[in-house]
Structures are given as structure tokens and as C-alpha cells.
Amino acid sequence: MIGRFMHRVRRALPAIALAGLAAAAVAAPPAPPARAATDTMAAADHAAKALRDADQFALISGRGSAHACQAGFESLRHAALQGKASDQLLFGALYLHGRDCGSFHLARDDDKAVLYLAHAAIQGRLLAMPALAELEVRRGHALEANVWALAYLHYAVPAQQDTGYPASLLHRTLGMLSKTQNKQILADANAFILRYNAGIEAGLYRQMLTSARKPTACRLRPVDAHHRVHLPQPFSQIRIRPMQRALVLYLVAFGRDGRVHKLAPVFAVPQWRDARRLRAISGYRRVQPAPACGQALRWALLPVELDNHHYRISGRTGHS
Template sequence: MDRAFTVLAAALLAIALAGLAVAAVAAPPARTATDTMAAADHAAKALRDADQFALISGRGNAHACQAGFESLRHAALRGKALDQLTLGALYLHGRDCGSFHLARNDHEASLYLAHAAIQGRLLAMPALAELDARRGRALQANVWALAYLHYAVPAQQNTGYPASLLHRTLGMLSQTQNKQVLADANAFILRYNAGIEAGQQQMLAKLQRHAACRIQLVHRHPHATLWQPSVLRIHPMHRALVLYLVAFGRDGHVHKLAPVFAVPQWRYAQRFRVIAENRRVEPAPACGRALRWALLPVELDNHRYRITGRT
């Protein structure tokens, strides 16, 4: 009897231990404090992204838009160049979002865009050139236009929107200013070149660190004809630059899109949004993010468009 009891107890103990082993294998590892903080940061960033998109798109309630503005402003004041570019662009055009109203403010736009530009956010340069042209500041407008041509245009080709911008701003100069502008542009580049190049390198390094989530267009240099004009001629109206904020899903399709700025006229932002909406990027199922956010610049040139490569 005792022997039988001993055998039964041993069998029950073996079964219990086996069950514990299975449970230990099946149970997920305990979350560490670092994992919990990372998850909280990820959730907070997703909320900030949603609030900022609500503000930029103008399709949110007042609470979300106010929160988006405050988070952008806080980051911009801390020196974040991307947020400075975005906030400056919002001030450039103004934004209505529910009952939240951000009035156009040339001074604030110039301040934030200039800080973004000298940290390597190149698309702030044409926005500043257009802003200074609108304010009648011909010399400053030309310096920004020449700087944009120097940094952002491959081989400094004087074509397309940059050529149109430079042509319009040069036409504003007096004879004295015309002689001065190249010296001023060279002085600007000499003074800020290190910071601009460093900013570009930092953006490249960030892309390399997050290779799994990198935004890569399916077609690197897409071109397409928008419409066929009855008379082939160059007209400044057909040259523009539009910057969109786009959220791509893991499948590479556009899930959200909103125009950030459009120059020389805001009407291009809505008229050509279909170009950005139809973009595709390489899928990233292993990215770990539901949405990948990117700034997508679209340059329009005499009835054609191209996706520019640098922001």
C-alpha cells in the first residue's frame, strides 16, 4: 500500500512539474521597465502625430488642433528643425482647424523657417524666398533663392520651379542690389554651410539607423504629364512647389495626406494632391509602426511634375 501510494505521488508530482514547464515556455517574458517606458513613448508619439496631422490637415476638433500646435511649438523652441519647418509653414499660410484659428504671421513664419533652413531643412529656403518676395524684401528673397539653387538642385540646374523663383526675385532687384546679391549669397553660404551640411548628414544618419522603417519610393524619380496644353509655352503659373505630409501604411500605400505649404500659391496644394495620394513606397511589414510619416515634396514644371529628393 505504501509503495503504491509513493508511486502515485511521484507520478502526480511529475505531471505537475511538466505542467509548470509547459506554462513557463508558453508564458510571455515579463515586461521590463525599459519596455514599459518604450511602449508609453510610442503611444505618446502616436498621439502627437495624430494631433499634428489634425492641425495641418484642418480636419480635427479644437482640442486636438490646439494640442498639435503646442507640441509643434514646444519641439520647435527646443531646436527641432523638422518642427521648425512645419510650424513656419503653418504661419506662412495660416490654418483653420475646427474652432482653432492660427492666423498667418509673416514674422513668425520667417523666424521658424530661417532656423530650419540653417539646420539643413532645404525646403525652408524657397518658402522664405517666396515670403520675402511677398513682403517686398527683394535682396533677402534672392539670397534664399540662390541658396536653394546651390544646395537642393542637382548640378545647380537653372530649370523648373527654382528657375521661375530666381527669375521672379531677380526682377525685383534694383541695379545696386543686383551687384550686391551674389556677394550676399556667398557670404550666407560661407557662414552657414557647416550647419546646413551637418543637418543633412544627421537626417541621413537617422534614416540609416531606422532602415526597416525607411521611406523608399517604388519609383525613385517618377515623372508624369498632368495635361497636354494646346500651345506649348513656358508660363510661371505652371511652376510651383508643394510639400505634403504623408502617412504610409505597412503595405506601402498612402493612408493619410495633408498639404504643409504650397508656393507661389496655395491653390496648388489641393489641385495636385492626387499626385502625392498615388505615391507608393516599399512595404515594411516588419517596421513595427502602423504608419510611417514622411514629408513629400512635389515640384510642378510646365505641365509635368517630379518628386524631389531632398527636404
């Protein structure tokens, strides 16, 4: 009896299994198309990036909760350690001046500023060079300050152009040298350029390709170099000391209408207060409107130079 029963069960098992699989196939919902899954992942990535951008802006601007600023610090530090030059520039600039953001405090640290800014500079982020030169002026390191000033002059200033801030920087740094150092500095600067030229030129080439690439609706092309900023009012009403030379780098978020939505100084040389004085001018910058972006903000690094009563966009940089 038991033997015949087990034999019947073994014969029935394949049919039972097939019936179960058929029932499961009927009950299971159809697999979503691959495109829908890709769109969902893209939306999640976009939301995560928007949150990182907001946290980093809170940190850089000093306006935000301690939690947001801590999150911005951690995400920026992670990107800088991954070797991303634009993030190294931002991260080093935080240590250049220090930041207070609610109860979050980041103390000024010259050594860390040099570490991250130098890595950004040798990857072609030229605006890290004047920041490093000014930092070494502050520390009284004449040779280092002049090497960075000469490198900036070499790479960033086109021929036959009124150099303005770079010239004033070089004038101040050369004044720090002794007679012996004066003879040594050109050899040091040439040695620096010989050693790092390939990396700097490669970084500049990548930035050129990014700038030349046609931007999508929600992606901002890096800000071009040496574009004049038109003043909405006479210079005499701006209340800036005459003949002052300054360079300020801002992190700017443009809205879908192409107008500045958010703006915060990343660094200001030679003095931090120059950032406040040039802020109003920077707010008048416009880019191509992008209504298809919805509420998405487009970010860029905007360098503004004050040179002999003229403001202008200076240097080559971008942020993504």
C-alpha cells in the same frame, strides 16, 4: 518584574523582525523582469507618439477637433523650441499660410514664419529656403528673397540639371532688384553661405546618414530626391495651367501596405491652390510595405515639384 519583562522583549525583537521579513518575502510577488518593464515603457512611448502625430496632422490638415488641433500646436511648438529642424520647418509653415481647424484659428504671421523657417534652413532643411524666398517676395523684400533663392539654388539643385521651379523662382526674385541691388546681391548671398555653410552641410550630412541607415520595419526612410512620379493618366487630364512652376510640401502617412493613408499640404509656393492640384498625384506615391507594423502609420515629408509638365519628388527631407 517590569525589568525582566523588558529584557525578554528586547531579546525577542530580532526574532520577531526576522519572522516579519520572511513573511513579507513570502507574501510579496516576484519582481517583474527588466525586459517586461522596458517593453511597457516602449509601448507607452509609442502610444504617446502616435497621439502626437495624430494631433499634429489634425492641425496641419485643418481637419480635427479644436482640442486635437490645440494639442498638436502645443506639441509642435515645444519640439520647434527644442531646436528640432523638421519641426521648425512644419511650425514655420503653419505661420506662412495660417491654419483654421474647427474653432482653433492660427493667423498668418510672417515674422514668426521667418523665425522658424530660417532656423530650419540653416540646419539643412533646404525646403525652408524657397518658402522663405516666396515669403519675402510677398513682403516686397527683394534682397532677402534673392539671398534665399540663390542659397536654395546653390544647395538643392545638382549640376547639369534642368532647374525648373528654382530657376523660375530666381527669375522672379531677380526681377525685383534695382540696378544697385543687382550689384550687391551676389556679395550678400556669398556672405550668407560663408556664415551658415557649416551648419547647413552638417544638417545635410545627418539627413544623408539617416537616409542611408537601414530602416526598421516600422520606420520610414526619408523620401529620396528627384524621383519621378509616374502619372496614372495623361497630363492633359490633370487641369493645371501649362508651364506653371510650383513646389508643394506634403505631410504623408503611409499604411502597412505602403500606400498613402493620410496626406496634407504643409506649404505650397507660389500659390496655396497648387496644393489641391498636385494632391491627386501625391496620393500615388508608394513605399515598401511593412506588414509587421500592425496599424502603425509611417510619416514622411514629401516634396512635389511641378516643372514644365512633369511632376517629380524634389529636395531632400524626412520626418520622424
